[in-house]
Amino acid sequence: MKEQIKDKRKAILEAALKLFTERGFHGTSTAQISKEANVATGTLFNYFPTKEDLINSLYFEVKGNLSHAMGKDLEAKGTFQDKLKRIWSNLIKWGVSNQNEFLFVGQFCSSPYITKFTREEVMKEYVFLHNLVDEGIKTGEIRDFPADLVIAMFYQGSRTIVNFILDSDSSQDQNKVLEDGFQIIWRGLAKE
Amino acid sequence: MKEQIKDKRKAILEAALKLFTERGFHGTSTAQISKEANVATGTLFNYFPTKEDLINSLYFEVKGNLSHAMGKDLEAKGTFQDKLKRIWSNLIKWGVSNQNEFLFVGQFCSSPYITKFTREEVMKEYVFLHNLVDEGIKTGEIRDFPADLVIAMFYQGSRTIVNFILDSDSSQDQNKVLEDGFQIIWRGLAKE
DNA sequence: AACATCACTGACTAATCAGTCAATTATCGA
């Protein structure tokens, strides 16, 4: 028979993602993950020497997806506001259509797993956002706040919008909420 | 000997709060909590029939503290902006000086423990904020956004500021950050 | 002092945990 590509590792990560968002890190046993992934318990430990290792691997993987999605379609042309809006939109659309990943990041970041160091380290991965904000402050398009503060408000603002959408009845217009949210953040940050 | 007031229940809740923020919910065993509280394991289960019960009790207790702190010094006089600023300031100062409670709420809210229903239920507890925002929208002082969205952005914005302060070197001026944050949110929400 | 009440104790249990490893199976070059 034609073998499906052997990707037990991926299956394990996917199972873990699903169960972690449903039951938390410690609430999910390695046995449950293995079962969900249709894999023996031993196989899990071939790929990830410890459970903690699995959690961290998953986190870095998901963060990679997130920061990749964030920078999509960020061509050079367009006003500063356009570019910021593009990132805003990218973040929110990624969160809405990758619900488990989105929730997992939130869970991980407010859990004791993550140290201040790790959090800062990962923030540095958001190159697009960092560069753009620095530029915006330099050119005076963003008012004179600490860059870190601007980034935090922007990033957490987009998370708030995703959560808002996920909690809403699906009847709500997601695009309207995305726009409203950006209006709030943009007017809050922009000069004028 | 003069007996200290017997308050094993309180001791248990305090121990749980400390350990939960250090090690997470599932990462903390009932045995560890009992030990930290200088209490027998059986005693814990006298007060809280299950571990989950303990977690929920702690959550409601802490939430009570938070919403009480939020409404402090909210006398009738003062402009609309003053009142909103008062709440903003109350939230942030509570978070900064009650770090464990603050982190616990964050952890709980992004954990699978909390259901959408519970989250909405608890949001309704924020009477002050709800009333004020409704009023501000009615009088036109806040632009025409859905009230829930305004509340979410405001509340999460204040959390972002607390996290920012907690992660900063203590050299940073906390009041400056609190002010900057309010500027961002206020300009984002206010008409004109 | 005698009794009743009840918060409290901690040894105990059945279940479950992360992680191991000897045995089995799949893969692939020659």
Added chain:
DNA sequence: TCGATAATTGACTGATTAGTCAGTGATGTT
């Protein structure tokens, strides 16, 4: 086709888990 290597398996282990319960000791009332 054969042998070597690597991937996979699941029964197993010692440690730990949430929760139990028979018993102890402190308290208050008469």
